[in-house]
Amino acid sequence: MSNQNRLKVLIVDDEPENIQLLMEALKHEYIITAAKSGEKALKLAGSNQPDIILLDIMMPGMDGYEVCRGLKANDQTRDIPVIFVTALNTTQDEVKGLEFGAVDYISKPFKPAIVRARLKNHLELHNSRKELNKLRRCVENSPSTIVITDTEGNIEYANPAFTEITGYSTEEALGQNTRIMKSGMHEDSFYRDMWRIITSGRVWRGEIVNKKKNGELFWEQASIGPIKNSWGQITNYVAVKEDISARKDLEKLKEDVERIMHHDLKTPLGGILVLSDLLLTEEGFNQEQMEMLGMINESGLRMLRMIDMSLDLFKMETDEYMYSPRQVEVRSVLQAVMDDVAPAFKSKNIHLLINTNQQQESSPLKMQAEEKLLYSILCNLIKNAFEASPRDEQIQINLSESPSPAISIENKGVVPEPIRDHFFEKYKTFGKTSGTGLGTYSAMLMANTMGYDLKLDTSDSKDTTILTLVGANLGAQDNGSGKSSQES
Structure with a gap:
């Protein structure tokens, strides 16, 4: 295994013989650094960022407990797993070590095979925990609403975006059924189809109108799917949703504009303009009447320009309008x-x-x-x-x-x-x-x-x-x- 892919182990012990024994047991699988004092250990941990630390307790000056306390007090090193390797072997000693934040406790004299096995297990566990924490941060910082329910639709988890969008706090939401957000805007068949799809193990995707805590309705683009255990059984459902109310407002505006232009205004306005144009070419009108016809025609043309400008409003909302001052x-x-x-x-x-x-x-x-x-x-x-x-x-x-x-x-x-x-x-x-x-x-x-x-x-x-x-x-x-x- 190349050094680039090997994990780093920091050994802390005031006895060179103990350091040598541990290095011999681990040197083929890990990159090893060593410290003979607690002070040196804290410096190396901060600068080298080892993946795990094997720490003796009985050392002159700063003992292992103090080193462990210092590691856990530092944001840079608090998450590095620590295994005590010590001659102190009573139950009270082991409990004390674990209470200081160690993940394991190995008594001297140790067996190299046991050290390697425990080291491997804790590194795998630590890496899994890091991945879970990364996933948790992604979920909690996601701008999309993420909700996990049981198989009956009762909420077991909701991320901060859920609170921001719906107004329900985490405490208010947990244990509640997702029906608390039911808007009444969809037929029962809409929800039956959704449940039929997700209970069959598939993902439902679509747009849904939900209701906030204050009663306000809002649109969401949602993907809802099953979470399965190792045996393929559905244990939960997860919903990832995005608030699309602003987009729906734009769509409604566009529909309103198109309806007004194509049906409500342009058709009758065209008749007015044609008729006024014809009348302006006719004889028999006095000066005042001709001026009135001219005003009708000019107002109609101005209205036509206003209708055309309605399309420009939509372009302004979508930042597509070309302004020519x-x-x-x-x-x-x-x-x-x-x-x-x-x-x-x-x-x-x-x-x-x-x-x-x-x-x-x-x-x-x-x-x-x-x-x-x-x-x-x-x-x-x-x-x-x-x-x-x-x-x-x-x-x-x-x-x-x-x-x-x-x-x-x-x-x-x-x-x-x-x-x-x-x-x-x-x-x-x-x-x-x-x-x-x-x-x-x-x-x-x-x-x-x-x-x-x-x-x-x-x-x-x-x-x-x-x-x-x-x-x-x-x-x-x-x-x-x-x-x-x-x-x-």
Whole structure:
């Protein structure tokens, strides 16, 4: 056997004859180092990291018990197995040695064959324990949920990821049946098929909706299979699961977008655009009627662009969107939004007021952005303010460049307490019978894509809500080079 594959043994004894006897017995199978004192033994153990230590007890200065205590107190050496080899042979001596942390106790005079056999057994046991500890650390540090049950589905082990995801502590979970996570979203036949597969000795793989301790439902990708003993009998089941709720949300969003585009919006919108185009070519309409037809056609085209942009939202969520910024004049985009929302605002007699300082009135206010994204953000935020505002009120839009650039939209009314911390989250809505919970979420997504942020400030005392778009690029003036003033 080459030295590279041989395990290392440290012999500690103050008698050279004993060291020589042990070296002769072991030299053909192991790499041997020796120490004649406890102090030297501790240094060698720390630097050479032997696989096992044969340790005498009766030594001058630091005896074997003190050496063993020192080894176990050091993180580098605490796991090295120690076998006492000593002339002390009473039961009390042996018990004391084992209590100090030794794995075995060999009395002198020893038989070389016995030493070799015990050494071999303890090294195999130690290596097995190391592999088990490695496996345990892998399981405990796994980001996936790992659960082991008995054959009835009662939980015998759950790793920390299980607690993090489900909310059940280890103490709460142990002994409970996995039915505590049953969501009620699957038919009984779903579970019967699962049990039929795993009880037959096969692995079940699939997606499952489970329920957290707080009642929240979540999706998991699961693999559940049997654990068998040496005779092939199933003794336990192990489940390895990954939380895929975020992926499911993306899939749902994609389905919603595709449904809206292909069925709910594009088909009737196409008819509106074709009809308005035809009417614009007809004679007999007065100037006001032609302007109204033009507005219908332009609004339809803008809606078509919004539908196409819905696909872009999905790309933003999956980091596939290609952002192409340019200098955009804020007031022109804002005017387009105001034109589109004007009919709805009239229905509630709500007035839209734009506030700027005197210097801004005489110069264009530009920002680095994509025009269609800026339009969508402002449209979403203004519509949100409109829905929250009482009748006969006004919504103020404040454009500012200092102390930090911002577009803020202020309306009467406050955001309800239960939704304030989740205002920009997907599918979060409150008190709206027809709300999708996507308006403010998509506005935040588009703002972040362009390098901006959205801030919510709602005040119960003032009965107002302010939504602010902030970012470093707002307020840049066009200098004729196609770059912002910061870039030139």
